[in-house]
Amino acid sequence: MHIFPYLIIAAPIIACAFYKWEIRAAGIAAGVADVILSVMIYFQSPFHGVFYVDFTSWIFLVMVSSIYLASTIYSLNYMKDIQVRGISEKTYYALLNLFSASMFFTLLMNNYGFMWVGIEATTICSALLIIGEKSDVSLEAAWRYIILVSAGVAFAFISIILIYYQFHTLNVYDIIHTNPAGGLLERIIVAIALIGFGTKTGVFPVHTWLPDAHSEAPAPVSAMFSGVLLPVALYVLYRIYQIDPFPLLYTWFAVISIAVSSLFLAYQRNYKRMFAYSTMENMNMALLGFAMGGVGVIGALLLLITHSFAKSGAFFSSGNIMKSTGKKNIDEIGGLWKGMPWTSTSLVFSSMAASGAPPFGVFIGEFFILSALAGQNIIQFSIVIFFVMTAFIGVNYNISSMVFRGSSENSEPGWLMTGTAIACAAISLLIGIFLLGGYVNALV
Amino acid sequence: MNAIENIVFLSAALATVSGFYIQAQEYIRSMVRGQFIQSILIAATIFVLAYAESSIDLVVLGLLVLVLRGYLITELLERRIPGKGSDLREKEIGIASHLLLDLVFIMIGTFIIYSLVFSGINFSIAGNISGGTILVFPLALFFQGLFLIGSRNTTFSQITGYIEEENSLVLFAIFLIPVPLIIEASVFLDVLALVVISSIVVLEKFTHNPLEELRG
Numbered sequence: 001m002h003i004f005p006y007l008i009i010a011a012p013i014i015a016c017a018f019y020k021w022e023i024r025a026a027g028i029a030a031g032v033a034d035v036i037l038s039v040m041i042y043f044q045s046p047f048h049g050v051f052y053v054d055f056t057s058w059i060f061l062v063m064v065s066s067i068y069l070a071s072t073i074y075s076l077n078y079m080k081d082i083q084v085r086g087i088s089e090k091t092y093y094a095l096l097n098l099f100s101a102s103m104f105f106t107l108l109m110n111n112y113g114f115m116w117v118g119i120e121a122t123t124i125c126s127a128l129l130i131i132g133e134k135s136d137v138s139l140e141a142a143w144r145y146i147i148l149v150s151a152g153v154a155f156a157f158i159s160i161i162l163i164y165y166q167f168h169t170l171n172v173y174d175i176i177h178t179n180p181a182g183g184l185l186e187r188i189i190v191a192i193a194l195i196g197f198g199t200k201t202g203v204f205p206v207h208t209w210l211p212d213a214h215s216e217a218p219a220p221v222s223a224m225f226s227g228v229l230l231p232v233a234l235y236v237l238y239r240i241y242q243i244d245p246f247p248l249l250y251t252w253f254a255v256i257s258i259a260v261s262s263l264f265l266a267y268q269r270n271y272k273r274m275f276a277y278s279t280m281e282n283m284n285m286a287l288l289g290f291a292m293g294g295v296g297v298i299g300a301l302l303l304l305i306t307h308s309f310a311k312s313g314a315f316f317s318s319g320n321i322m323k324s325t326g327k328k329n330i331d332e333i334g335g336l337w338k339g340m341p342w343t344s345t346s347l348v349f350s351s352m353a354a355s356g357a358p359p360f361g362v363f364i365g366e367f368f369i370l371s372a373l374a375g376q377n378i379i380q381f382s383i384v385i386f387f388v389m390t391a392f393i394g395v396n397y398n399i400s401s402m403v404f405r406g407s408s409e410n411s412e413p414g415w416l417m418t419g420t421a422i423a424c425a426a427i428s429l430l431i432g433i434f435l436l437g438g439y440v441n442a443l444v
Numbered sequence: 445m446n447a448i449e450n451i452v453f454l455s456a457a458l459a460t461v462s463g464f465y466i467q468a469q470e471y472i473r474s475m476v477r478g479q480f481i482q483s484i485l486i487a488a489t490i491f492v493l494a495y496a497e498s499s500i501d502l503v504v505l506g507l508l509v510l511v512l513r514g515y516l517i518t519e520l521l522e523r524r525i526p527g528k529g530s531d532l533r534e535k536e537i538g539i540a541s542h543l544l545l546d547l548v549f550i551m552i553g554t555f556i557i558y559s560l561v562f563s564g565i566n567f568s569i570a571g572n573i574s575g576g577t578i579l580v581f582p583l584a585l586f587f588q589g590l591f592l593i594g595s596r597n598t599t600f601s602q603i604t605g606y607i608e609e610e611n612s613l614v615l616f617a618i619f620l621i622p623v624p625l626i627i628e629a630s631v632f633l634d635v636l637a638l639v640v641i642s643s644i645v646v647l648e649k650f651t652h653n654p655l656e657e658l659r660g
Binding site for chain 2 (some may be wrong): 003086111114115116120121123127128131134136137139140141142143144146147150151154155158159160161162164165170187188194211212215216264267268273287372
């Protein structure tokens with residue numbers, strides 16, 4: 001029996017038992033334990049039974065545990081002096097732990113039905129986190145998140161019922177390894193899942209909750225949403241896609257979503273909303289990679305793991321800026337470089353990483369995906385290249401103006417918040433350098 | 445068509461009609477009670493099928509619907525209705541126009557999905573009921589739930605719309621193939637937890653309108 005999956009899911013739940021005492025410390029301990037266990041589970045993988053762990057799910061486990069730990073650490077200072085709370089600080093940490101546990105559960109289960117339950121559980125655990133900083137707008141964003149995502153994921157349950165109807169089992173490993181030969185029903189299952197789980201992944205046109213929730217949630221929660229929640233939903237979508245790959249449908253939805261998110265991103269005035277649309281663009285790029293198969297899947301995994309650190313760094317930096325300036329609009333902020341050099345560094349690095357600048361890992365991931373796409377569909381390739389460039393310019397132009405234009409008197413919000421943001425940005429850079437080093441070595 | 449099939453068709457049709465009843469309500473309490481009636485109808489359908497198939501799993505499922513959807517969720521929502529609950533209503537609702545639009549939306553949605561997705565597949569419904577036409581009812585109910593979410597702006601009506609959607613999935617599953625009970629039970633608990641979370645939002649925000657900060 002494999003004990004690690006049980007421990008990974010149990011650690012954050014056990015941390016909740018310390019609600020009355022030191023739930024913050026317990027959360028960090030659970031985060032550290034989960035990082036260690038997630039790394040160690042690699043040596044037992046691949047295995048399947050109650051749980052299903054292979055290289056793909058291992059990458060996702062490492063992502064979730066790392067960002068869970070980073071967000072818990074960042075929250076220590078961020079959540080301390082929130083003026084108007086929608087939930088108490090202890091409840092915040094309890095929900096953060098349960099939110100992580102539900103993501104681990106989704107990633108580990110070897111059953112499509114339980115994966116669906118896990119995805120729904122992530123909504124339940126995370127909805128109230130959005131009102132960590134309570135306002136009329138955050139309440140509205142939380143409600144939109146609850147109702148839109150739940151309605152969409154409910155639709156996805158039809159695909160789960162159809163899977164059971166067709167295969168008389170919901171065992172993920174068994175189904176994807178039986179290699180069903182592309183019947184109509186399999187196609188329908190895969191198509192319905194795209195709309196259903198696509199709601200949580202950020203696929204156009206069912207993405208509308210995404211910018212609202214990301215922009216109004218506290219920074220560490222936005223980091224969890226962007227860095228790991230959307231990828232977890234994408235993981236479930238990928239597992240269903242593996243039943244009967246339907247690249248034509250998935251690639252076109254991904255390409256259109258990339259185009260729409262890049263256009264929306266370009267005219268955002270709120271920097272967190274801009275990052276939210278950037279996340280949508282990245283998720284759809286990863287979806288494109290998964291849909292292409294082969295080297296595209298490798299590209300998608302590289303993109304996702306680097307993106308999780310990069311976008312967490314970006315949202316943590318945004319949280320630092322919000323704490324120091326109290327402003328949300330790009331136009332109202334300038335000259336961060338003078339008063340907040342460390343936050344500026346993490347913000348610039350994270351933005352570059354998330355938008356796919358070399359040598360960050362997202363660039364390498366996008367390179368793999370685009371090279372796979374170029375060989376298969378030149379029209380889609382041209383559209384994606386154009387809009388990836390648009391997104392790159394949009395994000396980096398706005399961030400440059402916030403950091404380098406004008407001057408300001410703001411100061412860093414504290415070493416813990418700044419350090420976490422810097423660490424995430426640095427990890428995204430290190431992944432890229434490590435990968436490029438390996439690639440160059442392989443060529444030599 | 446035998447007696448069991450007739451009863452199942454009738455109760456499924458009535459569950460869909462209860463969706464129209466909910467759509468036609470202005471008063472929040474009536475809407476919540478409409479959801480109660482719908483859950484009872486669905487539980488009744490499950491019990492009939494349980495009898496026809498001598499299935500203990502379906503009996504448990506019916507009881508779950510009865511207790512969780514019929515009783516607990518209704519009770520939870522009714523308690524959250526602010527102020528003088530029975531007087532609370534949604535204003536500026538054109539019931540006739542909403543019903544008409546609802547009908548058009550359901551017909552188009554159900555027709556498209558059924559003809560595109562389900563008509564080409566030879567389903568055997570619940571063992572002894574042949575043909576897939578009965579799936580029209582859960583599909584219609586699903587679109588009713590969606591329409592209720594989209595057309596109303598109070599938290600209560602949107603929660604009710606979501607529960608309608610979930611009810612339609614229960615119907616859909618029992619007609620097509622009941623999924624393992626442990627998964628169905630987890631789904632029920634998920635929905636219950638979501639309603640609990642939603643009821644917290646109800647206390648803070650009763651209506652939902654477009655906000656300038658959330659445009660674009």
